[in-house]
Amino acid sequence: MAPESLPFDPIARAATLWGEHVGTPTVMAAVTSIMRVQQILQSAVDAALRPHGLTFARYEALVLLYFSRRGSLPMRVMGQRLQLHPTSVTNIVDRLEADGLVKRIPHPTDRRTTLVEITESGRERRLAATEAVTEVDFGLRGLTDRQTETLTELLAKVRRASGDFA
């Protein structure tokens, strides 16, 4: 790659200037790239979902409930599956419930637990939203199917190394 085509990544650039730590420049360039691409994807997906009154976070929650056996899950489980802090789950469910896409129902035996159930309206919304995000390929462009697979595999290594599959 010609230097002219490189982005200005402050961290990556700093890495080049530091230079003393072997491998560090490479690492920082990768990290800033991931941060940027995540930002690009998030932005693209949110734009596609905005007309449907959803964000990616809420869309993911809706999809999760949709594909669950009973159409409902405890909030704790949602947090585990979506890798979210309990407070984030509370926040997301609050908004989905305000829109009538899900509803909180008490757990039949454990009174600590709250079940979140997708409503009929939620199912319809998920369908429309799914069409919108697949339409824009979730914002991921510029890669062949093969390259996309390679990307996923590399990221899986990182996730494994960080105990993401525990």
Next chain:
Amino acid sequence: MAPESLPFDPIARAATLWGEHVGTPTVMAAVTSIMRVQQILQSAVDAALRPHGLTFARYEALVLLYFSRRGSLPMRVMGQRLQLHPTSVTNIVDRLEADGLVKRIPHPTDRRTTLVEITESGRERRLAATEAVTEVDFGLRGLTDRQTETLTELLAKVRRASGDFA
């Protein structure tokens, strides 16, 4: 990869179930992986920076100013380099200034423009913070140098396709 070792990615799983859109499952698996890895890195970096009273966003801004010629930049330029909304720059600079790590100074000729200058305290903080983040390799683990480079190249393709280098 054995199914047992796969993470529960609601979107990726949904993709498998949909199946009708060629290539879509691959894309979604990649997208959710990027989202997750970004989350892992963000978390690791923020944890390393917390003892130094910084977040990754503010650290990036500090590094950017540190490596600038005069140790100062217009806020507009900071936004371009860091790919941030003008209001995000305002927010970050507010906090850095409150901590005495940078200060706003008027532009000599253009009274619309505000220059942000790194202070001596800011330079010291950057050094300490840099040691902290390099110590943990920015949270990126599990890849060889070669694989890290490949990852960066793939992400660069995505960024190019999305006009990130414009």
Next chain:
DNA sequence: GACCGATAGTAGGATGTCCAACTAAATTTC
């Protein structure tokens, strides 16, 4: 030289994320 569109930055509001602390309920311990 005055008007008018473009530009720089900020204010307010919405969303989402996390952490710390708290309440309520279940489970374990002794």
Next chain:
DNA sequence: GAAATTTAGTTGGACATCCTACTATCGGTC
């Protein structure tokens, strides 16, 4: 069986991000 511990969820606070709207200033045009 009572006390201590663990677990589920919420509340309040801190950050960061974006968007819309606004003010101040610059520059080009007539």
